[in-house]
Amino acid sequence: MVLGSLNWLFSFSLVVTIIFGIVIVVLSICWWQIFKLTIRRFNTEDKQHDR
Amino acid sequence: MIDNLYVIAIITIWLSIFMTVVTLSGGVIFIFKHLQHTNIDNLPPLKRYPKVTLVVPAHNEELVIQDTVQSILRLNYPLDRFELLVYADNCNDHTADRVRELKQIKEFKNHNFRVIERTGTGGKAGVLNDALKVSTGEYLGVYDADAAPEKNALYFLVQKVLENPERYAAAFGRNKTRNYQQNFLTRCINLEIVNTQRIQHTGLWQLFKIGRIPGTNFIINKEIVQSIGGWNNGALTEDTAISFSLMRSGKLIALAHRAEAFQQEPETLFAYYNQRKRWARGNYEVILDNLKHLFDRTSWRIKLEVFYYVCTFFWFNAAIIISNTIFILNLILAGVQSVFPQVHQLVSLGTPLSVLFMVNWLMMFFLYLLQMNIALASDYGQETVQNFFYTLVSYFTYAQLFIIVSIAAFWAILRDKITGKRHTQWYKTQRF
Numbered sequence: 001m002v003l004g005s006l007n008w009l010f011s012f013s014l015v016v017t018i019i020f021g022i023v024i025v026v027l028s029i030c031w032w033q034i035f036k037l038t039i040r041r042f043n044t045e046d047k048q049h050d051r
Numbered sequence: 052m053i054d055n056l057y058v059i060a061i062i063t064i065w066l067s068i069f070m071t072v073v074t075l076s077g078g079v080i081f082i083f084k085h086l087q088h089t090n091i092d093n094l095p096p097l098k099r100y101p102k103v104t105l106v107v108p109a110h111n112e113e114l115v116i117q118d119t120v121q122s123i124l125r126l127n128y129p130l131d132r133f134e135l136l137v138y139a140d141n142c143n144d145h146t147a148d149r150v151r152e153l154k155q156i157k158e159f160k161n162h163n164f165r166v167i168e169r170t171g172t173g174g175k176a177g178v179l180n181d182a183l184k185v186s187t188g189e190y191l192g193v194y195d196a197d198a199a200p201e202k203n204a205l206y207f208l209v210q211k212v213l214e215n216p217e218r219y220a221a222a223f224g225r226n227k228t229r230n231y232q233q234n235f236l237t238r239c240i241n242l243e244i245v246n247t248q249r250i251q252h253t254g255l256w257q258l259f260k261i262g263r264i265p266g267t268n269f270i271i272n273k274e275i276v277q278s279i280g281g282w283n284n285g286a287l288t289e290d291t292a293i294s295f296s297l298m299r300s301g302k303l304i305a306l307a308h309r310a311e312a313f314q315q316e317p318e319t320l321f322a323y324y325n326q327r328k329r330w331a332r333g334n335y336e337v338i339l340d341n342l343k344h345l346f347d348r349t350s351w352r353i354k355l356e357v358f359y360y361v362c363t364f365f366w367f368n369a370a371i372i373i374s375n376t377i378f379i380l381n382l383i384l385a386g387v388q389s390v391f392p393q394v395h396q397l398v399s400l401g402t403p404l405s406v407l408f409m410v411n412w413l414m415m416f417f418l419y420l421l422q423m424n425i426a427l428a429s430d431y432g433q434e435t436v437q438n439f440f441y442t443l444v445s446y447f448t449y450a451q452l453f454i455i456v457s458i459a460a461f462w463a464i465l466r467d468k469i470t471g472k473r474h475t476q477w478y479k480t481q482r483f
Contacts, residue, residue, distance in 0.1 A: 010407070027418075034429060
């Protein structure tokens with residue numbers, strides 16, 4: 001594939017890709033937070049249920 | 052030519068990433084807002100208890116009907132405020148007898164339920180239209196014959212519509228797979244359902260107040276359904292059709308995320324293929340019917356829904372098929388090139404553009420894993436190492452089945468248009 005007249009589009013694509021990458025990193029942090037919070041909550045519920 | 056293809060391809064990838072990111076963000080906000088624990092053993096009384104007519108359309112469901120009816124009769128809702136109508140629709144098994152047997156059980160003696168043996172046409176939509184005529188409830192609730200509700204499901208559905216009865220024409224809950232441990236297929240279906248319920252539904256509700264009636268585990272205001280002419284008789288996906296009708300009339304379909312029901316999913320590829328082909332075909336028909344609303348003065352929610360469906364069923368599907376074809380052609384050409392060096396591949400790897408495409412694809416794949424795992428983490432007992440590996444494998448296997456199903460459904464529509472006949476039959480989902 002030859003870039004031809006799409007040089008500017010390649011730079012633009014790179015910027016958009018980086019922005020998406022940052023959003024995905026933020027969402028990954030959210031996953032970790034949800035994972036920690038739900039595991040704690042589910043464990044607490046299990047202990048209450050066992051009593 | 053190659054320039055234009057590049058632009059179309061990159062826009063398609065970005066649009067699909069953007070749509071996923073938006074829904075996922077909505078889902079994440081919803082999960083964070085609803086993380087607090089609900090003490091289901093000590094629920095406050097509702098402002099009022101509107102009468103609800105629960106309907107179970109059943110076509111040859113003798114294997115599962117008793118479990119479903121018993122779960123419904125044990126719902127945490129005042130006995131005099133709900134009635135249950137089980138429609139044995141064109142049955143040639145013992146569905147009706149199985150329901151009548153429950154009448155003999157002491158626990159259910161005082162419950163208001165009956166079985167109606169029906170021989171009419173129209174399928175599930177026909178049953179629901181019949182129920183509209185005889186029901187005495189202010190709301191109509193629907194449970195499929197294989198969907199056993201959790202005991203507070205109706206309480207949560209009613210609680211949701213009462214938050215804004217003028218605006219919320221219906222409320223729908225969550226469905227869980229009760230046979231997900233059966234085999235690889237049911238485990239993958241379970242992942243799909245958890246993702247749909249925990250991310251798609253919550254995300255769209257959180258951001259846009261858009262809800263879709265899922266076919267089971269929902270209640271709907273009877274007067275409003277009557278005012279829009281009831282269900283579309285014979286529709287393959289009567290749930291999608293009525294969702295669009297409600298939204299066109301300016302009403303909302305609210306998500307009651309705590310109302311849960313457990314349903315049985317197909318355990319064989321044959322049963323899965325037929326069920327999903329019917330759904331895909333039904334959805335194609337509803338999209339085509341509503342396509343005109345993209346360009347008229349209908350509510351923006353309808354436009355968004357139509358756009359979402361068009362992207363998923365037409366645009367992205369076509370893009371996947373084309374890219375898979377190019378990928379296979381490229382592999383073949385690479386093989387030929389090793390014998391005949393003068394032959395060139397369509398796309399040469401290693402150029403900046405190819406690397407960029409690869410990065411975008413990896414991002415999409417990671418987003419898929421992320422979405423699945425956020426959904427699993429928010430559902431009790433689902434975020435396991437085993438399920439993580441299933442999410443990895445399902446991307447390359449189960450998820451690809453959608454392409455086959457949607458092509459088959461599209462072909463069926465085309466064939467019917469060309470021949471002027473309707474060949475597709477309403478295939479009943481097999482129970483196990």
